[in-house]
Amino acid sequence: MEGLPPLKIGPAGVRGIAGRTLTPRLAASFGAAFGTCGGRGPVMIGTDTRPSREMVTQAVVSGLLSTGCTPIVLGIVPLPAMQFYVGRAGAAGGIYVSASHNPAEWNALKFLGSDGALLRPNRFAELLDLYHQGTYARVPSEEIPEIQVRGRAIAEHRRRIVEAVAIETIRKRAFRVAVDCCNGAASQAAPEFLRELGCSVIEVFTDADRPFARDPEPVAANLGELCRAVRAAGADAGFALDADADRLALVDERGTPLGEDCTVALAIDHVLGRAPSPVVVNLSTSRLVDDVAARHGVPVFRTRVGEIHVLERMQACGAAVGGEGNGSVIVPALNPCRDGFVAMALVLESLAQSGTPLSGWRRQWPDHFLIKQRIPCRQRDVARILRLVRRLYREYEQDLTDGVLVKRPDGWLHVRGSLTEPVVRVIAEGPTERDTRALLRPLAQYLLTGEV
Numbered sequence: 001m002e003g004l005p006p007l008k009i010g011p012a013g014v015r016g017i018a019g020r021t022l023t024p025r026l027a028a029s030f031g032a033a034f035g036t037c038g039g040r041g042p043v044m045i046g047t048d049t050r051p052s053r054e055m056v057t058q059a060v061v062s063g064l065l066s067t068g069c070t071p072i073v074l075g076i077v078p079l080p081a082m083q084f085y086v087g088r089a090g091a092a093g094g095i096y097v098s099a100s101h102n103p104a105e106w107n108a109l110k111f112l113g114s115d116g117a118l119l120r121p122n123r124f125a126e127l128l129d130l131y132h133q134g135t136y137a138r139v140p141s142e143e144i145p146e147i148q149v150r151g152r153a154i155a156e157h158r159r160r161i162v163e164a165v166a167i168e169t170i171r172k173r174a175f176r177v178a179v180d181c182c183n184g185a186a187s188q189a190a191p192e193f194l195r196e197l198g199c200s201v202i203e204v205f206t207d208a209d210r211p212f213a214r215d216p217e218p219v220a221a222n223l224g225e226l227c228r229a230v231r232a233a234g235a236d237a238g239f240a241l242d243a244d245a246d247r248l249a250l251v252d253e254r255g256t257p258l259g260e261d262c263t264v265a266l267a268i269d270h271v272l273g274r275a276p277s278p279v280v281v282n283l284s285t286s287r288l289v290d291d292v293a294a295r296h297g298v299p300v301f302r303t304r305v306g307e308i309h310v311l312e313r314m315q316a317c318g319a320a321v322g323g324e325g326n327g328s329v330i331v332p333a334l335n336p337c338r339d340g341f342v343a344m345a346l347v348l349e350s351l352a353q354s355g356t357p358l359s360g361w362r363r364q365w366p367d368h369f370l371i372k373q374r375i376p377c378r379q380r381d382v383a384r385i386l387r388l389v390r391r392l393y394r395e396y397e398q399d400l401t402d403g404v405l406v407k408r409p410d411g412w413l414h415v416r417g418s419l420t421e422p423v424v425r426v427i428a429e430g431p432t433e434r435d436t437r438a439l440l441r442p443l444a445q446y447l448l449t450g451e452v
């Protein structure tokens, strides 16, 4: 990684090391570019808890003000709550300051449209164009507006979800739930939300003043404390959120992590139980979703990786539920984005209505063994690795929609350049660990011998 330029610009945001590559000047310029695109309408700004949040937020606010936009500052707020509130309150858009699952030294800007969804790729391209041209709509000093501060995002988002689920059925069960917010944006909002749903809550890493007590990525290896808390309290479930709270991983009542891909599969199973609808997930999502969709008799559509690609396809085909295998659940009727709070509510509603514990839900489906790896890689080497994958697996069917997806009858392998980090992501899945490792072997051997 040493010497690699850690700045990534793409529809998922502008992401870098705070102060080094994500500088105040860069943040102010993107604020000015966004303000220029937005035509002086009010723009909401929110953030997670990482230490550089004020530096980045103030720079973005400064850029917005210079173009005559009114910044509405929400402070520390979960990303999905802000996305809901942008759409609800009639803002021109929003900028969220968080590098999500990346470690604390990273930060990023995520750009939201007036509906609260991530900017569509064509609108993001316009923003990027403006940024590169550097010609912003600066206003004279007497037209620079005042900053507004508002605190209703979390409460309005919570109310919308509570109204949409079978709240009395959930409350009657009085679930005991452990929640791990990694001391991120949901540290206060998630425990409050769960209490509103009638749960007694065991809090793990909910101190927003101490980011981050664990690696923010909610993968099983980072959830030891949560698993212990579930077992110690005899909880019905453990919920783990990432720093901005759009991803949710589940721990079952025995204290065993279910794996991130189970979150979207369970949400899909539950929502389809009410009414059939197509399902949309990304190419890297576990085939557990296909098992679930098959039982409900509905098709699964797969898109490139990235929230906006999944959302656009969902809206085009009228999918009621979908998401991504990294713990992301999207229910467009509630919020046009990945929403860890919607996911928690659906899981609890499912547990309450079915009476089946989380481990029991997982046992009814076939096993799949998923391996996710990251290979540090300069941008210019991504194409070379992809060509290598095409050659190594040439006897199998390949889908080139997003990197290379190799399809075999007994499993699949997906290799693609990351949107958020200077790495190539490798994801493989087979029926057992042994099958999945066998699937990865040709690539692993080449990488170990240094031939890429």
Ligand code: MG
Pocket: 100, 101, 242, 243, 244, 245, 246, 247
């Ligand atoms: Mg996130």
